[in-house]
Amino acid sequence: MDLSTTVTVDEQNSVARVALDGALNTDTAPGFEKQLFEVLEGGHQLTVLDMKDLDYISSAGLRVIFKAAKRVKAAGRRMAAANRKPHIDKVFEILKALPDMAVFANEQELDDYLDVMQQRSRQERG
Amino acid sequence: MDYRLSRDDILERLQRESQETIRTVVIDMESWLAGVESSTQLLARVLEQRDYTEAGLVQILRDAVDVNDDIYGASIALVPSQPGIQPGFAPYFFRGDDALEYADLADPDYNYQHQAWYQDAVSAGEPMWVQPYFDDGGGKVLMTTYAVPVYRRNQAGERFMYAVVTADVPLRELHDYLQRLRLGNSGFGILLSRSGTVLSGRNPANIMRHYSDTLVEEPDHNSWQEMFEAALQGQVVTRQLTCAGVPGRCVIRLGALQSTGWPVGVVYSEDEMTAPLREFEVKTALVGLATLLLMAIAVATVTRRLTRPLTALALASDRFARGDLDAPLPAVKGNDEVARLVHSFAAMQQDLKSYIADLEAATARRSRLEGELGAAREIQMAMLPQGGEATEQAGAFSLWARVLPARSVGGDLYSYFLRDRRLFFTVGDVSDKGIPAALFMARAISLVQQLAADAADPGRAMASLNDALTNSNDNCMFVTVFLGILDLDRLELRFASAGHTAPSLVRDAQVRSLEQDTGPALGLAPGLDFPVNTLQLLPGDRLAIYTDGFDEAFNQRDEMFGVNRFNDALVAGRTLPTATAGAELFTSLASYVGESPQSDDITLLLLDIGRRDSAGWQTSREFPRGPRLTGRVEAWLRQELTQQSVPEQVIGELVLVAEEIVSNVDKYAGLPNDAGVRVMAFVNPLETGIEVIDSGAEFNPLAQSRRAELGAATDDAAIGGLGLHLITALTDRQSYRRADGCNILRVTKLLEPAQE
Numbered sequence: 001m002d003l004s005t006t007v008t009v010d011e012q013n014s015v016a017r018v019a020l021d022g023a024l025n026t027d028t029a030p031g032f033e034k035q036l037f038e039v040l041e042g043g044h045q046l047t048v049l050d051m052k053d054l055d056y057i058s059s060a061g062l063r064v065i066f067k068a069a070k071r072v073k074a075a076g077r078r079m080a081a082a083n084r085k086p087h088i089d090k091v092f093e094i095l096k097a098l099p100d101m102a103v104f105a106n107e108q109e110l111d112d113y114l115d116v117m118q119q120r121s122r123q124e125r126g
Numbered sequence: 127m128d129y130r131l132s133r134d135d136i137l138e139r140l141q142r143e144s145q146e147t148i149r150t151v152v153i154d155m156e157s158w159l160a161g162v163e164s165s166t167q168l169l170a171r172v173l174e175q176r177d178y179t180e181a182g183l184v185q186i187l188r189d190a191v192d193v194n195d196d197i198y199g200a201s202i203a204l205v206p207s208q209p210g211i212q213p214g215f216a217p218y219f220f221r222g223d224d225a226l227e228y229a230d231l232a233d234p235d236y237n238y239q240h241q242a243w244y245q246d247a248v249s250a251g252e253p254m255w256v257q258p259y260f261d262d263g264g265g266k267v268l269m270t271t272y273a274v275p276v277y278r279r280n281q282a283g284e285r286f287m288y289a290v291v292t293a294d295v296p297l298r299e300l301h302d303y304l305q306r307l308r309l310g311n312s313g314f315g316i317l318l319s320r321s322g323t324v325l326s327g328r329n330p331a332n333i334m335r336h337y338s339d340t341l342v343e344e345p346d347h348n349s350w351q352e353m354f355e356a357a358l359q360g361q362v363v364t365r366q367l368t369c370a371g372v373p374g375r376c377v378i379r380l381g382a383l384q385s386t387g388w389p390v391g392v393v394y395s396e397d398e399m400t401a402p403l404r405e406f407e408v409k410t411a412l413v414g415l416a417t418l419l420l421m422a423i424a425v426a427t428v429t430r431r432l433t434r435p436l437t438a439l440a441l442a443s444d445r446f447a448r449g450d451l452d453a454p455l456p457a458v459k460g461n462d463e464v465a466r467l468v469h470s471f472a473a474m475q476q477d478l479k480s481y482i483a484d485l486e487a488a489t490a491r492r493s494r495l496e497g498e499l500g501a502a503r504e505i506q507m508a509m510l511p512q513g514g515e516a517t518e519q520a521g522a523f524s525l526w527a528r529v530l531p532a533r534s535v536g537g538d539l540y541s542y543f544l545r546d547r548r549l550f551f552t553v554g555d556v557s558d559k560g561i562p563a564a565l566f567m568a569r570a571i572s573l574v575q576q577l578a579a580d581a582a583d584p585g586r587a588m589a590s591l592n593d594a595l596t597n598s599n600d601n602c603m604f605v606t607v608f609l610g611i612l613d614l615d616r617l618e619l620r621f622a623s624a625g626h627t628a629p630s631l632v633r634d635a636q637v638r639s640l641e642q643d644t645g646p647a648l649g650l651a652p653g654l655d656f657p658v659n660t661l662q663l664l665p666g667d668r669l670a671i672y673t674d675g676f677d678e679a680f681n682q683r684d685e686m687f688g689v690n691r692f693n694d695a696l697v698a699g700r701t702l703p704t705a706t707a708g709a710e711l712f713t714s715l716a717s718y719v720g721e722s723p724q725s726d727d728i729t730l731l732l733l734d735i736g737r738r739d740s741a742g743w744q745t746s747r748e749f750p751r752g753p754r755l756t757g758r759v760e761a762w763l764r765q766e767l768t769q770q771s772v773p774e775q776v777i778g779e780l781v782l783v784a785e786e787i788v789s790n791v792d793k794y795a796g797l798p799n800d801a802g803v804r805v806m807a808f809v810n811p812l813e814t815g816i817e818v819i820d821s822g823a824e825f826n827p828l829a830q831s832r833r834a835e836l837g838a839a840t841d842d843a844a845i846g847g848l849g850l851h852l853i854t855a856l857t858d859r860q861s862y863r864r865a866d867g868c869n870i871l872r873v874t875k876l877l878e879p880a881q882e
Contacts, residue, residue: 059848094855
């Protein structure tokens with residue numbers, strides 16, 4: 001099973017959105033790692049991993065996410081996961097992975113979060 | 127009979143009496159009239175032969191009347207055609223009120239020559255009785271007259287009529303005679319003249335009238351006419367006609383007087399004549415009735431005296447039947463049958479009382495014992511899993527067992543439990559039955575549960591069970607036991623038998639009794655060995671373990687149920703669930719034995735090894751190392767498991783686990799580049815899983831792998847070592863073994879029970 005990713009960037013809010021479609025496994029993890037780290041190069045405040053169409057994730061895939069999360073956090077930025085399917089969620093749960101990473105159950109939670117982020121950044125600028 | 131005879135006698139006597147009466151009256155009358163005739167003819171003969179002067183004639187006439195009481199009056203009427211006798215001479219003497227009186231019939235006022243009696247006698251020329259008439263010449267009474275012509279010869283010798291001598295008979299006297307012919311109240315005599323004039327009848331007023339005007343009813347006119355004419359010719363006739371003034375059947379008997387030729391007879395009511403007979407009949411009937419009544423009273427009295435005790439006895443026995451044993455019996459005296467019956471009843475009453483008292487005591491004892499036995503049965507059944515009838519479902523495995531004791535308590539037992547993927551199950555049959563067997567069974571089952579729980583080997587478990595049971599078994603009770611341990615993963619059954627009936631196995635619609643190496647029954651001698659039998663079971667198999675109470679049950683013709691019949695019933699119910707099939711087997715047995723009492727405890731344990739179609743499936747493939755190794759494994763595994771109808775989620779998790787294992791092997795096993803990794807997938811009714819086999823250096827990832835510490839914050843999270851966590855979390859069991867220079871890692875996920 002393959003993995004395809006779609007990256008959309010909201011420069012105004014400094015949000016990069018990476019949508020995963022397919023399986024993030026031993027085979028696809030290296031390619032995804034390369035792609036994700038390219039996105040992170042963009043230096044956006046928030047990187048959202050949209051797992052709405054992610055069917056499968058193995059420890060190899062999680063390792064990529066771990067590494068990415070570490071880097072983002074080290075740079076003082078944030079990374080979040082959204083729309084995890086139940087069995088994906090189960091893998092995260094088993095591994096108690098990234099307890100401090102924001103997780104959004106659906107688009108609405110993500111949008112709300114983005115709104116809060118925007119207001120905060122305006123206040124900071126203002 | 128007597129009555130009939132008497133009736134005929136009476137009837138005959140009555141007839142004889144009436145005939146006698148009639149004859150007497152007729153004879154009297156005949157002799158009277160004959161006397162009148164002979165007296166008159168004597169006078170006539172005297173006058174024939176001797177001449178008298180007129181005075182002499184008067185004198186002789188007077189003497190004749192005076193002498194003959196029978197004659198009312200008489201005359202000598204000279205025939206006037208003779209010379210010198212003009213205008214005639216006819217003296218007449220008759221009986222007056224107290225003396226003879228004289229009358230001259232030649233008196234011109236009377237002139238005998240014009241009278242019928244004279245003329246008739248002259249014209250007849252011979253003696254005759256003239257028609258009755260009223261005489262107004264002298265006697266002034268109704269009379270009839272006997273007239274005799276007197277002839278003389280003149281000088282020339284010519285015979286001429288000289289005179290007519292007459293004698294009178296008053297009808298009243300005739301009537302008086304006839305009055306003696308009274309027959310019954312309304313019977314009467316009748317006397318008629320030759321022309322039918324009534325000379326005497328019932329009513330004196332009818333005298334001188336024609337009989338047809340007085341006696342005869344119109345319809346009987348012809349009958350009377352016939353009778354009358356027959357009587358004139360001298361016949362005696364009897365007729366039954368209706369008569370005025372005569373009640374009932376009127377009998378008329380008519381004859382004629384010889385002298386005068388006058389019809390004479392009687393008219394009477396037959397009913398009145400036979401009245402004495404009726405009276406007799408009524409009397410007889412009354413006497414009969416009275417006798418009957420007396421007899422009835424006597425019989426009733428005797429019967430009541432006899433049956434009164436019987437009635438009372440019947441009432442008493444009814445009360446007996448309702449349970450009232452103190453019902454009083456009738457008092458009887460004597461020694462007749464009834465008295466003896468009552469005495470027998472009294473004896474029975476006593477016997478019954480004491481019998482019932484005994485019975486009540488026995489029943490009380492028995493119900494107490496039954497209560498205790500019932501409690502004992504409950505306790506015993508509580509020793510068996512699920513209280514004597516167990517249903518157990520473990521994945522695709524299904525177990526059902528039931529004990530049916532022959533008495534309240536019994537010596538059969540079964541037990542089972544599941545531990546470490548091993549199903550331990552046992553069936554036992556203690557020798558004998560009832561309470562001793564039950565107590566030994568209690569010992570046996572507690573030892574079974576103690577010893578077998580941690581026994582891995584059925585032979586050793588059996589041996590220790592034997593040693594424990596032999597200890598302090600002075601009664602030499604023994605128990606046959608089947609003890610089996612089924613490896614649920616490999617479906618391998620290892621079992622030992624202590625003299626127990628061979629189990630039956632149903633496979634592919636065929637049934638057979640298993641061949642088994644068996645040891646002796648337990649409890650007799652210590653230190654024995656028990657051989658272990660091994661049997662590979664397959665999904666779909668059904669195993670039946672039972673006690674000999676099943677195959678050695680007898681029907682009413684003393685025929686044994688037998689192993690073959692048991693096996694037939696077993697295979698017949700093979701498609702039913704274990705619980706239903708087991709109950710059916712008990713039903714088959716019950717209908718076979720019918721009314722025969724159950725002679726032994728009966729136990730049956732059925733074990734089903736699932737029937738999932740994909741059960742027992744397995745496949746494997748060698749995957750060469752190289753690009754996309756895990757992808758290839760994943761694709762293959764996903765496809766194979768999907769074909770085996772393994773649930774989607776289970777497949778997903780197994781695929782993930784497979785990737786973790788394979789990628790780990792790929793990275794760390796140090797395999798040469800041209801080597802491969804073998805993956806084996808399996809599915810059975812209970813579970814599915816994979817084995818990953820590699821020829822790398824010996825390494826047990828379960829024990830030796832580094833595991834990442836979980837739950838750390840992002841900063842501290844370990845990048846590696848996560849896979850093992852996933853493997854253990856997503857599968858139920860994991861095992862590692864090293865065999866033939868290969869590492870074999872086996873992981874298994876349990877399946878939910880298949881939906882049949």
